[in-house]
Amino acid sequence: MKRVPYEGGIVNWEEISQLPREQLLALFHDTLRNLVRLDGYWFLAVEQFAGQEAAVKADESVWQRFGRVEAFQIRRTFEIKADGIPALVHALRSSLLWPLSCDYHVEQTSPIEAIFHVFHCSSQVERLKAGLGTFPCRGVEEGYFSAFAHTIDPRIEVTCISCPPDNHPDRLWCQWHFRLEKSDL
Numbered sequence: 001m002k003r004v005p006y007e008g009g010i011v012n013w014e015e016i017s018q019l020p021r022e023q024l025l026a027l028f029h030d031t032l033r034n035l036v037r038l039d040g041y042w043f044l045a046v047e048q049f050a051g052q053e054a055a056v057k058a059d060e061s062v063w064q065r066f067g068r069v070e071a072f073q074i075r076r077t078f079e080i081k082a083d084g085i086p087a088l089v090h091a092l093r094s095s096l097l098w099p100l101s102c103d104y105h106v107e108q109t110s111p112i113e114a115i116f117h118v119f120h121c122s123s124q125v126e127r128l129k130a131g132l133g134t135f136p137c138r139g140v141e142e143g144y145f146s147a148f149a150h151t152i153d154p155r156i157e158v159t160c161i162s163c164p165p166d167n168h169p170d171r172l173w174c175q176w177h178f179r180l181e182k183s184d185l
Contacts, residue, residue, distance in 0.1 A: 040126070085114050085156070088156055102120055104118045141163055163176070
């Protein structure tokens with residue numbers, strides 16, 4: 001994305017709506033990136049003051065709630081009327097969270113199955129650079145993906161194929177399997 005500077009001091013939606021498209025997109029992108037950073041800073045602060053176990057427990061609760069809200073909003077915004085795996089894949093591909101935090105791919109492998117692959121995880125890479133070690137995110141992601149998938153269709157079952165603290169191949173941080181259960185297909 002080409003970086004376009006924007007003027008500071010914007011205080012209301014009317015002024016924001018008057019920004020040129022390039023500045024509006026730059027502001028939007030920066031705001032989303034800052035929300036991802038905020039989540040990371042929040043986690044690091046809780047980890048520092050209360051320990052990793054407490055930080056992970058809090059993160060699990062937050063991301064489970066967020067998964068429900070995000071899926072609901074995506075379904076509404078993109079008018080996703082269908083259920084099942086195609087609706088889930090559409091919703092996951094419509095999330096703005098994932099492109100900002102990782103290199104990923106959602107693959108529908110059959111009418112009743114899909115796999116979510118994370119090839120590069122910025123959060124994990126940054127932790128390793130800072131000497132903090134791998135973040136055991138399996139429970140966090142499990143709560144998020146389960147809540148997200150069940151909001152799209154309660155029949156979708158989520159299974160972790162691999163996710164830290166599990167060992168993983170060099171170019172694959174985690175994988176999640178989605179399957180439509182109790183299907184008539």
